[in-house]
Amino acid sequence: MSETNVGADDLHHPTKTMSVSDEVVIEINSMHKWYGSFHVLKDINLKVSHGERIVVCGPSGSGKSTAIRCINRLEEHQKGQIIVNGIELTNDLKKIDEIRREVGMCFQHFNLFPHLSILENLVLAPMWVRNIPRNEAVETAMKYLERVKIPEQAAKYPGQLSGGQQQRVAIARSLCMNPKIMLFDEPTSALDPEMIKEVLDVMIELAEEGMTMICVTHEMGFAKTVANRVIFMDEGEIIEENEPNQFFDNPQHERTQLFLSQILAH
Amino acid sequence: MAEQRQYEVGLHPDLPPPASTTGAIGWVRANLISSPVNTLFTVFAIYLVYTMIPPMLDWLIFDAAWVGDDNSVCKNETGGPIAAACWPFIKVWITPFMFGRYPESELWRIKITYGLFGIALLALLIPQIPFKKWFALFLLLPFPIICFYMYVGGSFGLMYVETNLWGGLFLTLVIAITGIVASLPIGIILALGRRSNMPVVKAICVAFIELWRGVPLISILFMSSVMFPLFMPEGVNFDKLLRALVGVTLFSSAYMAEVVRGGLQAIPKGQYEGAKALGLNFGKMMYFIVMPQALKLVIPGIVNTFIGLFKDTTLVGVIGLLDFLAMIQAGSSNPKWLGYLTTGFAFAALVYWCFCFGMSQYSQHLERKLHTGH
Numbered sequence: 001m002s003e004t005n006v007g008a009d010d011l012h013h014p015t016k017t018m019s020v021s022d023e024v025v026i027e028i029n030s031m032h033k034w035y036g037s038f039h040v041l042k043d044i045n046l047k048v049s050h051g052e053r054i055v056v057c058g059p060s061g062s063g064k065s066t067a068i069r070c071i072n073r074l075e076e077h078q079k080g081q082i083i084v085n086g087i088e089l090t091n092d093l094k095k096i097d098e099i100r101r102e103v104g105m106c107f108q109h110f111n112l113f114p115h116l117s118i119l120e121n122l123v124l125a126p127m128w129v130r131n132i133p134r135n136e137a138v139e140t141a142m143k144y145l146e147r148v149k150i151p152e153q154a155a156k157y158p159g160q161l162s163g164g165q166q167q168r169v170a171i172a173r174s175l176c177m178n179p180k181i182m183l184f185d186e187p188t189s190a191l192d193p194e195m196i197k198e199v200l201d202v203m204i205e206l207a208e209e210g211m212t213m214i215c216v217t218h219e220m221g222f223a224k225t226v227a228n229r230v231i232f233m234d235e236g237e238i239i240e241e242n243e244p245n246q247f248f249d250n251p252q253h254e255r256t257q258l259f260l261s262q263i264l265a266h
Numbered sequence: 267m268a269e270q271r272q273y274e275v276g277l278h279p280d281l282p283p284p285a286s287t288t289g290a291i292g293w294v295r296a297n298l299i300s301s302p303v304n305t306l307f308t309v310f311a312i313y314l315v316y317t318m319i320p321p322m323l324d325w326l327i328f329d330a331a332w333v334g335d336d337n338s339v340c341k342n343e344t345g346g347p348i349a350a351a352c353w354p355f356i357k358v359w360i361t362p363f364m365f366g367r368y369p370e371s372e373l374w375r376i377k378i379t380y381g382l383f384g385i386a387l388l389a390l391l392i393p394q395i396p397f398k399k400w401f402a403l404f405l406l407l408p409f410p411i412i413c414f415y416m417y418v419g420g421s422f423g424l425m426y427v428e429t430n431l432w433g434g435l436f437l438t439l440v441i442a443i444t445g446i447v448a449s450l451p452i453g454i455i456l457a458l459g460r461r462s463n464m465p466v467v468k469a470i471c472v473a474f475i476e477l478w479r480g481v482p483l484i485s486i487l488f489m490s491s492v493m494f495p496l497f498m499p500e501g502v503n504f505d506k507l508l509r510a511l512v513g514v515t516l517f518s519s520a521y522m523a524e525v526v527r528g529g530l531q532a533i534p535k536g537q538y539e540g541a542k543a544l545g546l547n548f549g550k551m552m553y554f555i556v557m558p559q560a561l562k563l564v565i566p567g568i569v570n571t572f573i574g575l576f577k578d579t580t581l582v583g584v585i586g587l588l589d590f591l592a593m594i595q596a597g598s599s600n601p602k603w604l605g606y607l608t609t610g611f612a613f614a615a616l617v618y619w620c621f622c623f624g625m626s627q628y629s630q631h632l633e634r635k636l637h638t639g640h
Contacts (some may be wrong), residue, residue, distance in 0.1 A: 025357050092548070101545040111540030115638055125544035157638040177544060195434050237606055 014220070018227060023050040025181055025212055026071060031080030035067060040066050042236045048181075048214065053207045055223040055244075056216045058233035059259060064216045067233065068183050071214070072103045085180060101129060104174030108186040110166045112158035118169050119154040121178050130177065137176070144172035148202050164195025164251070169201055175206075182206065184215040218263065224248060232256045316390075325350045325611040326428050326612065337602055355606040358614050361598040363613075366433015366588050372425055375416040376436055381435060382409065406447075433588035435617065437507075441514055441579045441589070446572050448515045453522025454561075457477070460527055471523070480521035486513045491585035510582050518575040525567035529560030538573035562636050569629035575623045 022035035033041035040063045044126040048054060056064045070082060073096045078083040086098045090227055110202040113121050122141035126132040132140075145151040148168035150161075155257050158166055167187055174182060184203065188196045200222050207213060207226045217223065223244055232240040232255075240247070240256045251257045273279070286292060298308045322342075329350035331339045340352035356363070365373055386409070389401040417440070420426035431442065459471030478486070490509040533556055541551040561568070583592035596609035597603060 072543055074542060097545055097547055100543060102542075105543040107536060107539065107543075109536050111543075113540065113555055113559075115562065125546060126551050127547040128554065153618070157329055173544070189279040245489065 008217060014089070014234045020052050021050040024048065025050050025085055026214075027081070027083040027256065028071075029081040030076045031070065033063075033070065033077045033079075033083060036091065039234050041070070044080070044238060046231070046238070050180075050212055051210050052126075052229065053211075053227045054229045055216065055227040056214065056231045056233060057218065057220075057223065057259070058239075063236040064233045064234045065185050068185060068214050068216055071181075071183060072100050072105055072236075074105075080169075101177060102177035102180045103183060104177060104181070105183040106167065106170050106174060106187045108189050110158070110163075110170045110190075112166055112170055112173070114158050117152075117155055117157055118161070119171065121158065122173050124175070126176050140176050141172070144175045146168075147205070148172045148219070149198075163191045164197060164198045167191065167195075167199045171199070171202055181212045182266065184217065185211065186216050186218070188217065188219055220248070220263065233258065234259070303616060304578070307448065313337060327351075337606075338418045340606065346545065351609045352606045353609065355597070355603055355609050357410050359594075359603075362434060362597060363590065363593050364434045365436045366593055368427060368433065369425070369431065372419070372427060373420050375419070375424065379409075379413050379416050381617060382412070410447075424526050429466040430587075432507065434593045436589060437582075438576075438579050438590040440507075441582060442576045444511050445514045445518050445575050445579070449519040449522045449571070449575070450568070452515070452519035454524035454557070455525035456519060457530060461530060472640060475520045478517050480518075483517050483578055484584060485516070486517055489513075489583060506585065507587060510587060514575065514579065514582070518578075521571050521574070522568065523601050524562050525571055526560065528567065529562075529564035530556065532563050533560050562633075565629050565633050565636075569625055573625055575624070576621060577618060590617065 024047055026046065028044050028046040028068055030042060031044040034041070044067055058064045066075055068091075070077045071084060076087065076091075085102050087095050087099055088094065089099060112118075113124070114134065116124065117143055119138065122144065123134065123137040126137040126140060127134055142154065145154055148171060150165055150168060153161060153165060153169070157171065161169065171187075176188060187203070188199050198220070200219060203213070203222070204226055205213070206235075215222070215227075227244050231243050232237055232247070232253070234250075234255050238266055240251065240253045242252075247256075248260065286295065298303075299305045324397065325496050329346060329348070331350070331352050331354060333339065334354040335358065336354070337352075338347050339354055347537070361370065361373075365376060368376065370574075383405070384407050386401045390405075393403075404503045407618075414491055415421060416424070417432070418427065418429075431633050451636045456471050456475055459467050460475065462468045487510055490513040493505055494509060495503065535557055538551065541555040548556065579589055583595075588596060591614050594614050595607070598607040598610045
């Protein structure tokens with residue numbers, strides 16, 4: 001994997017101007033998860049404040065995707081505590097829905113709804129989850145399509161768009177719900193190289209506006225520019241956690257060093 | 267092979283394909299005589315058409331008796347039936363074939379519902395006509411109720427007509443359409459139940475599906491007409507047609523459930539996750555995201571089940587219901603019309619084929635219409 005498709009100097013340095021408040025929006029306390037008898041997540045502890053941009057990295061199979069998928073309960077944890085936006089995740093379906101309304105998520109494979117046009121993809125949840133009237137939902141949808149720079153595609157179907165465009169639609173779809181937190185699960189891993197930048201640009205813009213973000217990604221350039229904290233996971237544990245300059249220039253743990261040397265080597 | 271380049275590098279225009287690969291000759295070359303085996307099949311197909319089509323046309327059209335109001339036109343010199351179709355047989359018997367023994371003075375009741383159905387269906391099928399939603403709603407809700415009161419009678423000053431007088435194509439349509447309309451929603455519910463995480467719900471649905479699917483329809487119909495009344499207390503009696511309707515519906519809903527389940531299994535996990543992550547609850551996720559995609563995928567299977575059901579309605583003949591096919595058999599066992607059963611069957615085949623082909627065509631149209639390029 002190349003170091004990144006977005007060279008750090010391509011970007012202005014938004015991190016410096018972005019503020020992080022003290023308000024904790026996600027709190028994970030000694031969370032464990034098992035698949036059957038396989039212990040995938042071990043004693044995860046994480047506090048995320050409002051406005052933070054966190055990048056989670058690590059080798060494949062390290063549990064990083066599973067960890068962020070626990071935050072909106074796409075995966076169930078078996079032990080410990082997850083509190084999102086002041087609500088603790090339990091089996092209570094109402095609370096799960098309440099959390100999912102406030103937490104947007106973008107997936108590696110976009111997961112757009114192929115039977116609906118782009119516009120319908122965007123207005124569905126606002127209309128049927130938030131009960132927003134259609135014309136208002138359409139207005140919001142067009143606003144966000146404008147922001148991800150593809151308003152002209154509104155009437156098309158996901159299958160007619162390129163991967164990069166689809167991922168931007170997916171981001172716009174999440175934003176239409178006006179979420180407080182955005183989760184990104186390897187948003188650029190399935191994209192052709194020339195399309196990665198257009199997606200990262202949208203994510204950077206989002207970060208500049210102060211969105212709380214947790215990103216699982218291999219885009220180290222993005223991590224350097226945007227993140228205020230980088231978390232390294234391996235074998236289900238958080239191995240190291242640091243602000244990006246320290247993390248990349250002076251990794252403490254030998255597994256972090258190994259990982260970084262592998263992905264930055266060539 | 268240093269051939270002179272015709273165009274500069276980077277300036278090569280798009281050229282038309284060679285003439286031998288386009289047009290009618292190109293098509294014949296590519297499709298009919300592309301290889302020795304292909305040529306052999308083509309010759310064989312021409313031979314089959316040559317040997318089968320002319321005698322069939324002779325029987326159906328050229329040698330057939332067309333005009334007349336009694337059996338005299340369908341007899342040969344020795345007084346036996348002619349060796350071709352006898353269409354006056356159909357003409358004379360058309361009312362019983364269509365409506366069974368339904369009282370002739372009351373036939374207008376059926377015809378009105380046919381008219382309503384036809385108008386609503388046309389409105390749904392012709393793209394230019396607005397208010398599609400209302401026509402669909404009319405067909406689903408008030409229309410069956412109107413039909414029920416029209417057909418059965420006994421209220422609103424209409425004469426009561428016993429269901430054992432119902433028959434012919436009318437009865438076939440009543441059974442087929444009831445079965446088709448009721449089996450889809452029941453099948454969807456069963457399919458969802460079978461995929462449920464709740465063991466009890468799942469067990470009930472699995473048991474139901476496997477029970478009904480594991481038994482021949484004919485034995486279900488026998489059970490409903492012969493065995494079922496034995497289990498009922500004295501004096502309690504359900505209408506025979508109603509019992510057959512329930513049997514046919516549940517039978518095909520078990521098949522439908524498995525078809526729909528196949529569609530559900532083909533929906534990627536990501537679709538569920540995308541919907542959940544947006545905060546859609548189970549019902550909305552199923553209604554807006556999963557079901558539309560799953561049902562679209564299995565349109566061929568659904569229509570297959572519908573067509574199967576439509577033709578299976580002929581089995582109600584064995585419990586004494588006089589459906590279309592049974593009426594034709596009854597007609598040709600009339601002493602005056604002995605020997606014209608083949609004509610009757612040809613007519614039946616034509617009618618069944620028209621309905622089934624129509625369903626098939628509509629399903630293909632639907633598939634094309636719902637295709638969104640993925």
